[in-house]
Structures are given as C-alpha cells and as structure tokens.
Amino acid sequence: MKQVLIDTKSKTYKVFIDARLRFTIGTLLESIVTQPVSSVFVVTDSVVAPLYLDDVVGSFEQKLPIHTEVIPSGEASKSFSVYENVMTKALECGLDRKSVIVALGGGVVGDLAGFVAATYMRGIRFVQVPTTLLAHDSSVGGKVAINHPLGKNMVGSFHQPEAVFYDTETLYSLPEKEWRSGFAEVIKHGFIRDQRLLSWLQKEVSSFNDIPVQIVNDLLEQSLAVKANIVAEDETESSVRAYLNFGHTLAHAIESELGYGEVTHGEAVAIGMIYALKLSEKTFKVDLEVEKYEQWFQLLGYKTQIPSHLQPVQLLKKMQSDKKAEAGTIRMVLLRELEEAILLEIPPNSIKELLDEQLEVE
Amino acid sequence: MKQVLIDTKSKTYKVFIDARLRFTIGTLLESIVTQPVSSVFVVTDSVVAPLYLDDVVGSFEQKLPIHTEVIPSGEASKSFSVYENVMTKALECGLDRKSVIVALGGGVVGDLAGFVAATYMRGIRFVQVPTTLLAHDSSVGGKVAINHPLGKNMVGSFHQPEAVFYDTETLYSLPEKEWRSGFAEVIKHGFIRDQRLLSWLQKEVSSFNDIPVQIVNDLLEQSLAVKANIVAEDETESSVRAYLNFGHTLAHAIESELGYGEVTHGEAVAIGMIYALKLSEKTFKVDLEVEKYEQWFQLLGYKTQIPSHLQPVQLLKKMQSDKKAEAGTIRMVLLRELEEAILLEIPPNSIKELLDEQLEVE
Numbered sequence: 250m251k252q253v254l255i256d257t258k259s260k261t262y263k264v265f266i267d268a269r270l271r272f273t274i275g276t277l278l279e280s281i282v283t284q285p286v287s288s289v290f291v292v293t294d295s296v297v298a299p300l301y302l303d304d305v306v307g308s309f310e311q312k313l314p315i316h317t318e319v320i321p322s323g324e325a326s327k328s329f330s331v332y333e334n335v336m337t338k339a340l341e342c343g344l345d346r347k348s349v350i351v352a353l354g355g356g357v358v359g360d361l362a363g364f365v366a367a368t369y370m371r372g373i374r375f376v377q378v379p380t381t382l383l384a385h386d387s388s389v390g391g392k393v394a395i396n397h398p399l400g401k402n403m404v405g406s407f408h409q410p411e412a413v414f415y416d417t418e419t420l421y422s423l424p425e426k427e428w429r430s431g432f433a434e435v436i437k438h439g440f441i442r443d444q445r446l447l448s449w450l451q452k453e454v455s456s457f458n459d460i461p462v463q464i465v466n467d468l469l470e471q472s473l474a475v476k477a478n479i480v481a482e483d484e485t486e487s488s489v490r491a492y493l494n495f496g497h498t499l500a501h502a503i504e505s506e507l508g509y510g511e512v513t514h515g516e517a518v519a520i521g522m523i524y525a526l527k528l529s530e531k532t533f534k535v536d537l538e539v540e541k542y543e544q545w546f547q548l549l550g551y552k553t554q555i556p557s558h559l560q561p562v563q564l565l566k567k568m569q570s571d572k573k574a575e576a577g578t579i580r581m582v583l584l585r586e587l588e589e590a591i592l593l594e595i596p597p598n599s600i601k602e603l604l605d606e607q608l609e610v611e
Numbered sequence: 612m613k614q615v616l617i618d619t620k621s622k623t624y625k626v627f628i629d630a631r632l633r634f635t636i637g638t639l640l641e642s643i644v645t646q647p648v649s650s651v652f653v654v655t656d657s658v659v660a661p662l663y664l665d666d667v668v669g670s671f672e673q674k675l676p677i678h679t680e681v682i683p684s685g686e687a688s689k690s691f692s693v694y695e696n697v698m699t700k701a702l703e704c705g706l707d708r709k710s711v712i713v714a715l716g717g718g719v720v721g722d723l724a725g726f727v728a729a730t731y732m733r734g735i736r737f738v739q740v741p742t743t744l745l746a747h748d749s750s751v752g753g754k755v756a757i758n759h760p761l762g763k764n765m766v767g768s769f770h771q772p773e774a775v776f777y778d779t780e781t782l783y784s785l786p787e788k789e790w791r792s793g794f795a796e797v798i799k800h801g802f803i804r805d806q807r808l809l810s811w812l813q814k815e816v817s818s819f820n821d822i823p824v825q826i827v828n829d830l831l832e833q834s835l836a837v838k839a840n841i842v843a844e845d846e847t848e849s850s851v852r853a854y855l856n857f858g859h860t861l862a863h864a865i866e867s868e869l870g871y872g873e874v875t876h877g878e879a880v881a882i883g884m885i886y887a888l889k890l891s892e893k894t895f896k897v898d899l900e901v902e903k904y905e906q907w908f909q910l911l912g913y914k915t916q917i918p919s920h921l922q923p924v925q926l927l928k929k930m931q932s933d934k935k936a937e938a939g940t941i942r943m944v945l946l947r948e949l950e951e952a953i954l955l956e957i958p959p960n961s962i963k964e965l966l967d968e969q970l971e972v973e
C-alpha cells in the first residue's frame with residue numbers, strides 16, 4: 250500500500266493507494282480517526298453505486314450505523330437542489346457531529362459530499378474514496394464546492410478530508426474518456442512541478458487501454474506528491490496553489506461556453522494547457538516544444554484546438570469573470586520553462602489575439 | 612467609541628460600539644482592512660433597509676463600487692432559497708475574492724449574509740453591522756448558518772467577520788419584543804460568567820422603555836466581553852463555548868415545536884434558562900434563587916413557563932435531536948452556582964420529569 254502525506258496548515262492526512270482498498274475502508278477508517286465515530290454516511294452516484302457500494306458498506310461489518318445516499322451520476326448533481334436533498338437525507342438519518350461522511354466516487358461526489366460535510370452542522374468529518382483518475386486531483390487539498398448556473402464551483406468551502414482511500418482497481422471500470430479526463434491533471438502536475446514525471450509518462454503511456462495497475466499506482470503516487478507539495482506550501486490558494494490552475498483559465502471558459510458536460514474537464518484542460526504553452530512561448534520568447542506535446546496529446550486522443558464554433562469574445566468574457574480574476578483582469582499561469590510556473594496578469598488584448606489565431610488555424 | 616477585542620485562533624478583530632457609527636462604516640472599513648477591497652455588497656432586510664441602508668451606503672462616499680440586496684425581514688429568510696438568491700445576486704454584481712459583504716441587520720441578516728460570505732467562491736471577507744440587541748450575540752464568534760425544515764442552523768460554517776460595527780442608535784427603532792429577545796442573551800452572559808453584570812442589570816434595567824444610550828453602550832460592552840472571553844478560549848465549540856448554550860437546549864425545542872417565529876429566540880431562551888436553573892438546583896442540591904430571577908424576568912415581560920399546550924414527550928425528542936446532542940443523548944449546560952457553568956449529560960428521565968412538573972404547574 251503506497252502512502253502520500255498531505256500536510257496543510259489546518260490538517261495533516263494521508264492518501265492510501267492500492268488495488269482493492271475498498272474492501273477495507275471500514276478498518277482503515279477505524280485506524281485513522283482520533284475521535285470516536287457515531288455513524289457513517291456513504292454518498293455515491295448512480296453509476297458507482299451498483300459497482301462498488303456494497304463492497305464499501307460491507308467493509309464496515311455492521312460495526313457502526315451506516316446510511317447511504319445515491320445521487321445521479323454527472324456534473325449536474327453539483328447543484329443547490331442535490332446539495333439540499335443530501336442535507337435532508339443526512340438529517341433524516343440522524344447524522345450528528347461525530348458522524349463521518351464517505352465520498353465514494355469521482356470529483357462530483359467528492360466535491361458535493363465534501364461541501365455537505367463542510368456545512369452540515371457547521372462541519373463534520375469526511376473521507377474521500379475516489380473512483381476516477383481525475384479525483385486524484387479533486388480528493389486532495391480540501392477544495393469542495395457546488396456549481397451555480399452563473400459559474401462552476403462558485404459556492405463552496407475549504408474542508409480537508411480525514412484521509413483519502415484510493416482503490417486503483419476501481420479505475421478499470423472507467424470509460425476511456427474518463428481516463429483521458431483525469432490524465433490531463435497528471436500531465437499538468439508534470440508541467441508545473443515534475444519534469445521527470447512528464448518524461449516518464451510520455452514513455453509509459455501512449456494509450457489508455459490496459460495500463461498495468463503498477464503503473465497506475467506509480468503515476469498516482471507521483472502526481473499526488475506534486476499536489477501535496479503545493480498544497481502544503483499554500484492551503485488557501487493565495488500564491489503557489491494558483492499554479493494548479495495551469496491550463497484551467499481557458500478550460501473553464503470552454504466548459505462554460507459549451508455547457509458543462511459537452512467536453513470532460515480534462516479534455517478542456519488539455520486544450521487550455523496547449524494554449525497556455527503557446528502563450529508562454531510568445532510571452533517569454535522561449536521554445537517549450539509545444540508541437541511535441543500536441544502530438545502526444547493527439548496520440549492519447551485529446552483534441553488540442555479550441556472548438557471552432559466558439560467565439561473569442563465570449564471566451565474572453567468568461568475568462569474575465571473567472572473566480573480567480575479580480576475586477577475584470579485575467580491572471581493566468583504560464584511557464585517560463587518546464588517546472589517554472591508563474592502567475593501573471595495578462596492584457597485581455599494578448600489573450601484575444603492568440604484566441605483569434607487559434608480559432609483561425611482550425 | 613468603545614472597543615471589544617475578539618481574539619480567536621483563526622482571526623483577531625474588534626467590535627466597535629457607539630451611537631451613529633452607521634454614518635462612518637465606509638471610513639471604518641477602510642481603516643481596518645489589510646488587503647484592498649474591490650467592491651462592497653450590503654445585505655439587509657426589508658425592515659432595516661428603509662431605516663438605515665442609505666446611511667450606510669452614503670458612508671462609502673462612492674469610493675468603491677457598492678451593491679445592495681434586501682431580503683425579506685424575518686427568520687424565514689434563513690432558507691436555502693434566499694441563500695441561493697443572494698448568491699445569484701452576488702454573482703450578477705460581479706463580486707470577486709476581494710469584495711467585502713456588509714451584513715446590516717439583526718441575527719437573521721448576519722447569519723445568512725455571513726454564510727454567503729463563508730461560501731461565496733469558497734469564502735470572502737465580511738463585516739457585521741448589527742441593528743438588534745440580540746445580534747450582539749450573533750455578530751461575534753463566527754457562527755453563520757441557515758435553517759433546514761428539519762432543524763435550525765443545521766447548515767452553516769465558522770467564518771469570522773473582519774470587524775463588527777455596532778451603532779447603538781439603531782436599537783431605538785426596535786420594537787419592545789426585540790429588546791426583550793436580545794436582552795435574554797445579555798442576562799445569559801451574566802449567569803455563566805459575570806455575576807457583577809447580572810446584579811448591575813437587575814438594578815439598572817426594569818423595563819425596555821427608554822434605556823439611556825449610555826447604559827446600552829455599557830451593557831453591550833460587558834456582555835460582549837463575556838462572549839469574547841469564551842470565544843477566545845474555544846473557537847469551535849468543543850468545550851467552554853458550549854456554555855453559551857445555557858438555556859438553549861430547551862429553547863431550541865420550544866422554538867421548533869411552536870414553529871419558528873411564534874416566540875422570539877430570547878423569549879424561548881428565558882424559559883430555557885429558568886428551566887436550566889431549576890434543573891441545576893435539583894441536580895446539585897443548591898439554592899440559586901430561581902424565584903428572584905423569575906420575578907425580574909416577569910417584570911421585564913418574559914414568560915417563564917413552558918407554553919402549556921406543548922407535549923413533554925415531543926420536547927424531549929427535539930432535545931435529543933439537537934445539533935449538540937450525540938446519538939440521542941442530551942447534554943445541557945447547568946450552573947453549579949452563578950458563574951460556574953458545566954456541560955453535563957443528563958438522563959432523559961430527569962429532563963422529562965422536570966418537564967412534566969413544569970407543565971403541570973401551569
């Protein structure tokens with residue numbers, strides 16, 4: 250069992266990584282808590298429930314009152330109404346301040362159940378049991394949120410889990426596009442902090458079919474180490490944590506313009522990273538070998554161009570209303586070189602110019 | 612201008628107390644912030660808005676973009692739907708992470724706007740501008756929340772304000788019953804921590820008509836000092852902060868059984884305090900002079916008996932499902948003597964017995 254330590258100002262906890270961990274969640278939870286647990290509330294989604302819910306519930310061997318709630322699969326569940334429903338269910342089940350929420354699923358379940366945990370009776374404990382590759386990113390760092398029709402993740406908190414239990418076996422039921430979505434964040438961690446990881450990935454991963462579980466365990470460990478590193482330096486996103494937004498400023502705009510769900514998050518991030526690399530090359534007059542990465546991305550099945558029917562003006566507007574923006578300015582993470590991220594305020598003109606170029610190319 | 616320092620683990624801030632402070636909120640805010648403010652969002656209610664909103668907005672002298680939102684007056688505004696509406700308005704106004712929310716009103720506005728601030732883009736700054744006596748209690752300590760049909764304040768966070776600006780002049784437009792409601796919390800602070808305050812109050816306050824503003828400033832300062840003291844020792848309610856719940860376990864049950872709004876919070880707390888005093892006398896076999904306090908309470912217009920149509924069994928059930936309860940037990944704050952609060956797990960039997968007695972008396 251691999252372990253990655255997450256050390257933030259408000260809490261220190263571990264990510265446990267191994268195939269088949271889901272059968273021991275009960276015991277693992279018992280081993281990591283320092284305060285007694287009165288009951289457990291497993292939140293999962295309608296796709297994950299039939300696959301893994303019984304295994305997780307079974308792992309508690311009826312030692313504790315255990316309740317479950319299944320939300321619809323998909324981004325639309327990060328809504329006010331599902332949030333309210335899960336709160337209602339939690340109250341009906343009689344969860345108290347010593348109860349623990351188990352978020353079993355991808356980033357959607359993690360973000361929603363985490364926000365419920367953050368705000369149920371002003372905050373109770375929760376653990377993450379990620380079942381997607383992307384959730385390696387979302388399960389660590391304590392960012393929890395729901396969406397607002399006017400913007401993604403606009404309503405949320407910082408609330409660290411007690412632990413993250415990563416059963417890598419569960420990833421093998423993921424459709425290819427979900428591998429692709431999550432893998433973009435792994436690549437991102439390589440770009441901003443770990444050149445060695447990036448080269449290793451280029452060597453080891455050229456398709457998402459049958460990656461050996463050993464490789465998956467390794468890449469998760471390394472990718473999580475980058476995130477751990479950054480989160481440790483800066484829990485609440487004031488400085489280096491912003492580097493995690495590499496590729497995300499444009500990605501959010503694309504997702505929002507297309508309507509959430511039209512592209513996966515990772516697919517949008519891939520486009521955003523290529524754009525950010527190009528803007529970096531222009532801004533710092535350096536060669537980052539964008540073409541090489543574009544080719545690898547394409548090999549892996551990513552699109553690297555902005556969808557041609559999107560309007561540069563609209564994308565720009567969305568980028569200006571990003572959560573990380575202040576009063577209409579655009580701040581983006583660029584790379585001076587590999588591993589050398591920097592957060593810069595970019596003139597809207599420069600953004601627009603490259604958007605226009607990229608959209609003409611198509 | 613009086614000042615009370617609130618020193619919590621997560622933040623240190625001041626309560627400023629003086630008549631007519633509302634005309635200088637803009638300047639005061641400028642003086643206390645350490646990070647630039649991009650815009651201001653004043654949240655208030657439909658009763659307070661016509662009285663004081665212009666004064667507060669005017670105090671900013673158009674130095675900053677300023678937006679306002681008026682919610683319906685009353686407890687019903689601490690709901691999911693008003694929460695969502697205010698979030699929508701905040702997004703429409705383009706609030707960013709450097710914006711500051713101003714909560715202008717009583718505890719309802721403070722709790723709701725505070726919860727919006729706690730969760731808007733994962734948390735932005737806010738200040739409290741309390742306009743009720745009760746809000747001296749709610750504006751300090753960082754507890755923010757909305758209600759759920761299944762329980763009051765069930766959804767919320769801990770989020771400390773940047774400062775509290777208390778314009779005592781605004782209290783003079785309060786109806787008498789709101790004075791009565793707020794004053795119960797002042798008395799509570801006397802019981803649990805400040806016997807001198809309690810005696811002084813008994814001497815100075817025998818009606819809510821025309822209390823001189825000097826007395827109001829003084830009593831707020833002293834009452835806030837008690838709260839400050841307790842919050843400093845224990846920000847998140849694990850130990851001594853629980854003492855602030857003196858009188859509240861039964862009060863919450865009464866409010867919830869009657870339906871919120873049927874009695875004011877303070878009226879319910881007054882009944883709860885008399886009950887807790889009686890239970891303390893029984894439990895510790897001491898004489899706390901309950902009759903003396905009952906008489907003073909009645910002079911001030913409080914009811915001291917549990918409304919006779921309520922069912923002991925129902926009240927008991929509600930007390931067992933209180934947020935502070937764990938797995939069905941009841942933990943209540945009792946007094947071993949004045950200023951000597953203690954948090955005790957009470958057998959449901961004893962609770963029920965005294966409830967029966969109290970309800971027979973009527």
Ligand SMILES: NC(=O)c1ccc[n+]([C@@H]2O[C@H](COP(=O)([O-])OP(=O)(O)OC[C@H]3O[C@@H](n4cnc5c(N)ncnc54)[C@H](O)[C@@H]3O)[C@@H](O)[C@H]2O)c1
Pocket residue numbers: 294295296297300322323324327354355356357358360380381382383384386387388389390391392393394402419420421422423424427430514
């Ligand atoms: N909190 C953070 O720091 C953070 C970081 C990045 C992304 N996110 C959020 O994460 C979300 C995206 O996460 P995601 O990509 O995991 O989405 P997701 O949770 O919707 O999962 C993707 C799809 O895979 C299904 N699924 C999950 N596990 C499966 C399994 N083992 N086998 C088969 N199908 C499975 C789900 O039902 C869903 O249909 C977004 O809402 C994003 O905002 C949060």
Ligand SMILES: NC(=O)c1ccc[n+]([C@@H]2O[C@H](COP(=O)([O-])OP(=O)(O)OC[C@H]3O[C@@H](n4cnc5c(N)ncnc54)[C@H](O)[C@@H]3O)[C@@H](O)[C@H]2O)c1
Pocket residue numbers: 656657658659662684685686689716717718719720722742743744745746748749750751752753754755756764781782783784785786789792793876
């Ligand atoms: N967060 C905490 O620590 C905490 C502590 C105690 C109570 N509370 C909460 O506080 C709320 C009760 O607070 P409240 O009693 O101030 O209620 P409130 O905000 O509803 O105010 C009471 C009434 O007075 C009106 N009003 C407010 N200021 C006025 C003024 N200056 N002149 C005339 N009318 C005015 C309001 O419109 C309302 O009708 C409850 O929701 C309770 O849960 C919170």
